[in-house]
Amino acid sequence: MEFVLKTILNAPAKEIYIAWLSSExxxxxxxxxxxxxxxxxxxxxxxxxxIHGTNLVLEEDTRIVQSWRTSxxxxxxxxxxxxxxxxxxxxxxxxxLTHTGLPESGEHYRKGWDxxxxxxxxxxxxxxxx
Numbered sequence: 258m259e260f261v262l263k264t265i266l267n268a269p270a271k272e273i274y275i276a277w278l279s280s281e282x283x284x285x286x287x288x289x290x291x292x293x294x295x296x297x298x299x300x301x302x303x304x305x306x307x308i309h310g311t312n313l314v315l316e317e318d319t320r321i322v323q324s325w326r327t328s329x330x331x332x333x334x335x336x337x338x339x340x341x342x343x344x345x346x347x348x349x350x351x352x353x354l355t356h357t358g359l360p361e362s363g364e365h366y367r368k369g370w371d372x373x374x375x376x377x378x379x380x381x382x383x384x385x386x387x
Contacts, residue, residue, distance in 0.1 A: 259357040260367050264375040268382040270343035270350045271318045277341070278321065279314070286381045287374055304373065310336060319343050325356070328368075334360045 268352055275295075276282030281292035288302035294312065302309045307328050314322035320343070324336040337358040344351045354370060 258359040258361055258363050259355070261357075262354045262356075262367065262375075264352050264354075264371075264379070266350045266352055266379060266382055267348075267351050268350060268386040269348050270345035272386050273343055273350055273352065273378075274321070276348045277317070288377050289373070298336070310339075313338070318345075323344075330360065337363070339354055 271301060276286045278293050280291055280293045280294040283293045283301075283303060287303065289307070291301065291303040293301045293303075295313050295315065297315050298307065299312050301312065301323065308325065310324040310326060312321070312323055314320065321339075321341040323339050325339045326334075326336045330336075334366075335358060340355045340357075342353040342355075344353070352375075356366065356370070359366060
């Protein structure tokens with residue numbers, strides 16, 4: 258199962274990229290405790306350990322590809338993958354999230370991205386970037 262989501266964030270792509278790949282930034286941006294790294298091959302956690310994965314591809318300020326799974330995945334289910342594309346125009350960034358390889362039971366993650374990522378990110382970036 259897979260889906261593509263887009264959102265507009267009122268912040269430069271560089272700020273979003275740095276925050277996503279930093280423990281403090283990711284935690285502050287989402288409201289859940291995270292450990293993160295800006296190195297390919299490094300592991301990360303988000304939302305108090307509910308999410309974990311590995312950085313697969315990092316293209317500075319424009320693209321993040323990570324393996325991704327939650328504690329709800331069954332042991333025999335493979336990691337899914339997220340690709341985040343950041344396209345900035347005049348200090349405003351369009352974030353496109355492509356989530357692939359989800360188990361068939363993964364439709365609820367679509368809403369989760371909006372509620373637990375996009376909405377808190379918008380609020381955080383509005384307060385702290387502008």
